[in-house]
Amino acid sequence: MDVIALNEIQAAFSPESALQSIKEGFIAYSKQKVDVPPVGYLGFKEPPGDCHIKYGYINDSPYFVIKVATGFFKNHLVNLPTSNGLMLVMSSQTGQPLALLQDEGWLTDTRTAIAGALAAIQLAPQNIKQIGLIGCGIQARHQLRWLSYATPCKKVSVWSPSLHNSENFAEEMAEFGFQVIPSKNPEQTVSESQLIVTTTPSKQPIIKADWVQPGTHITAVGADAEGKQELEDSLVAAADILAVDSKDQCCDHGEIAHAFQAGLIDIDKIVELGVILDNSDLLKRSSTAVSICDLTGVAVQDIVIATTVYESIKGNL
Amino acid sequence: MDVIALNEIQAAFSPESALQSIKEGFIAYSKQKVDVPPVGYLGFKEPPGDCHIKYGYINDSPYFVIKVATGFFKNHLVNLPTSNGLMLVMSSQTGQPLALLQDEGWLTDTRTAIAGALAAIQLAPQNIKQIGLIGCGIQARHQLRWLSYATPCKKVSVWSPSLHNSENFAEEMAEFGFQVIPSKNPEQTVSESQLIVTTTPSKQPIIKADWVQPGTHITAVGADAEGKQELEDSLVAAADILAVDSKDQCCDHGEIAHAFQAGLIDIDKIVELGVILDNSDLLKRSSTAVSICDLTGVAVQDIVIATTVYESIKGNL
Numbered sequence: 001m002d003v004i005a006l007n008e009i010q011a012a013f014s015p016e017s018a019l020q021s022i023k024e025g026f027i028a029y030s031k032q033k034v035d036v037p038p039v040g041y042l043g044f045k046e047p048p049g050d051c052h053i054k055y056g057y058i059n060d061s062p063y064f065v066i067k068v069a070t071g072f073f074k075n076h077l078v079n080l081p082t083s084n085g086l087m088l089v090m091s092s093q094t095g096q097p098l099a100l101l102q103d104e105g106w107l108t109d110t111r112t113a114i115a116g117a118l119a120a121i122q123l124a125p126q127n128i129k130q131i132g133l134i135g136c137g138i139q140a141r142h143q144l145r146w147l148s149y150a151t152p153c154k155k156v157s158v159w160s161p162s163l164h165n166s167e168n169f170a171e172e173m174a175e176f177g178f179q180v181i182p183s184k185n186p187e188q189t190v191s192e193s194q195l196i197v198t199t200t201p202s203k204q205p206i207i208k209a210d211w212v213q214p215g216t217h218i219t220a221v222g223a224d225a226e227g228k229q230e231l232e233d234s235l236v237a238a239a240d241i242l243a244v245d246s247k248d249q250c251c252d253h254g255e256i257a258h259a260f261q262a263g264l265i266d267i268d269k270i271v272e273l274g275v276i277l278d279n280s281d282l283l284k285r286s287s288t289a290v291s292i293c294d295l296t297g298v299a300v301q302d303i304v305i306a307t308t309v310y311e312s313i314k315g316n317l
Numbered sequence: 318m319d320v321i322a323l324n325e326i327q328a329a330f331s332p333e334s335a336l337q338s339i340k341e342g343f344i345a346y347s348k349q350k351v352d353v354p355p356v357g358y359l360g361f362k363e364p365p366g367d368c369h370i371k372y373g374y375i376n377d378s379p380y381f382v383i384k385v386a387t388g389f390f391k392n393h394l395v396n397l398p399t400s401n402g403l404m405l406v407m408s409s410q411t412g413q414p415l416a417l418l419q420d421e422g423w424l425t426d427t428r429t430a431i432a433g434a435l436a437a438i439q440l441a442p443q444n445i446k447q448i449g450l451i452g453c454g455i456q457a458r459h460q461l462r463w464l465s466y467a468t469p470c471k472k473v474s475v476w477s478p479s480l481h482n483s484e485n486f487a488e489e490m491a492e493f494g495f496q497v498i499p500s501k502n503p504e505q506t507v508s509e510s511q512l513i514v515t516t517t518p519s520k521q522p523i524i525k526a527d528w529v530q531p532g533t534h535i536t537a538v539g540a541d542a543e544g545k546q547e548l549e550d551s552l553v554a555a556a557d558i559l560a561v562d563s564k565d566q567c568c569d570h571g572e573i574a575h576a577f578q579a580g581l582i583d584i585d586k587i588v589e590l591g592v593i594l595d596n597s598d599l600l601k602r603s604s605t606a607v608s609i610c611d612l613t614g615v616a617v618q619d620i621v622i623a624t625t626v627y628e629s630i631k632g633n634l
Contacts (some may be wrong), residue, residue, distance in 0.1 A: 003320050040357050049412050064359060070382060070412025084412050095366050095387025095401050100417055104318060
């Protein structure tokens with residue numbers, strides 16, 4: 001069994017391979033060519049934290065993958081990051097453990113951002129004059145960098161509840177060539193951007209329907225559990241295109257769950273990202289359309305990113 | 318994160334500590350002082366195999382544990398053992414991965430045998446003239462050696478479907494001081510033994526009620542999944558003492574599930590091993606009683622054995 005540290009994973013990491021394999025993973029998922037059982041969950045009260053175990057395999061793959069991801073929300077008090085994690089690559093031929101990827105959550109952050117890039121490649125409008133970010137944490141950093149695969153636009157407006165954090169974000173992202181303007185109100189960020197990514201853990205809607213201009217795409221990443229919400233119900237209900245990573249998950253506990261459960265959207269209107277990725281001609285957006293992609297995170301992303309990294313490192317061992 | 322190989326685990330392993338901690342684990346389990354979610358499961362068709370993920374923690378413990386166990390039933394064709402596995406010890410304070418125990422299934426085999434020893438210590442009759450074993454695989458080897466903590470008896474009768482395998486078993490166990498007689502029929506093994514351990518994957522009853530003499534204890538280890546059965550229903554129904562590692566599991570898919578689901582036993586008659594271990598005076602067996610302990614394997618055993626091994630190794634790091 002190979003034990004592979006984060007720096008080795010990052011050194012071997014090919015963004016193009018990861019993008020391609022996660023695209024294929026979404027397609028396999030939507031074709032139901034995967035075996036992905038319900039997510040395992042452990043909760044902790046004091047200090048508050050949780051652990052998710054996502055696992056499964058793509059049919060006919062020589063591997064299966066088990067991902068462990070933890071979030072402990074008081075870790076900053078002991079100078080540790082909130083999130084941690086690892087992935088196990090196992091043989092689906094013999095059950096043998098093949099590799100431990102000690103990615104410390106980096107592969108999860110990365111595969112989440114790759115889904116955002118894939119959504120933007122498929123759904124965002126042609127002319128993006130400004131990218132809008134709601135939230136400026138770790139995931140916003142990953143999302144913005146991966147958006148380079150979807151658009152050459154480097155002009156960014158960012159809003160977060162903390163202007164100080166937004167300013168730090170702007171400074172940091174400048175190193176990657178982005179001109180980021182911290183915004184004092186989310187309405188301005190939203191109304192002036194054509195490609196918006198939301199990455200907050202908000203439990204009440206931030207973006208109002210009125211703010212969103214025709215010809216806008218929004219990727220909603222923050223709402224990945226019951227009770228979280230970043231977009232107003234009426235915005236979700238009125239969207240011309242409604243994409244999701246997983247119909248089951250998104251209708252249960254994603255961004256669109258609120259509007260769906262309130263009976264404001266028809267399930268037939270919702271299209272899985274894997275279906276769109278498999279047939280780019282399926283959806284043609286008009287220049288005035290508003291599109292939303294709700295990403296809750298599916299185990300198939302973990303499975304393919306771990307497998308891709310393992311194969312790339314194995315080739316070099 | 319420490320990565321600990323099987324030989325290091327075995328070198329640091331203290332049988333007495335493990336016995337004591339698993340005893341405490343069963344007690345905590347029966348007092349519902351544990352958080353142990355349903356077992357995760359993945360099945361594979363070609364080659365046939367499965368993977369079980371058991372995880373959880375004992376309340377107030379600084380650790381939680383995730384165990385991965387695989388069984389691939391054609392592995393002998395590629396000269397690999399059927400079973401494999403590993404355990405992850407994680408911090409319940411920060412979510413950080415602390416150790417990977419590469420035990421290859423050894424800790425699972427061991428914790429299963431320790432449960433057998435604990436059952437025999439509590440439930441077996443005073444005078445054991447002969448130990449009877451039904452099945453002679455890896456788990457039978459572990460069970461027999463651990464029975465030394467329950468009885469000084471070294472005389473053993475073993476029956477398995479293959480006399481050749483029984484003979485190999487007898488030869489191997491002689492090295493540990495056991496006088497093992499391979500038996501040509503299970504009736505003889507059962508009727509002449511006072512402490513019986515069954516470890517076969519049988520799907521139909523092997524031991525008939527008529528064979529079992531008064532004053533016998535049987536620990537049934539083999540039936541750990543739906544459809545498996547080693548003891549006749551009427552034997553289970555007529556037992557004077559009926560112990561289980563987990564009421565929920567045993568009534569659902571353990572040895573006693575068949576008799577229970579047929580309405581032959583009252584749930585109030587079934588006592589959890591953790592309850593008995595917590596109060597040794599609870600059950601007093603008469604000299605003619607027949608007792609049965611059904612072991613399906615509970616995650617708390619994995620949790621405590623991994624934790625105990627990790628703490629012992631950490632002390633030496």
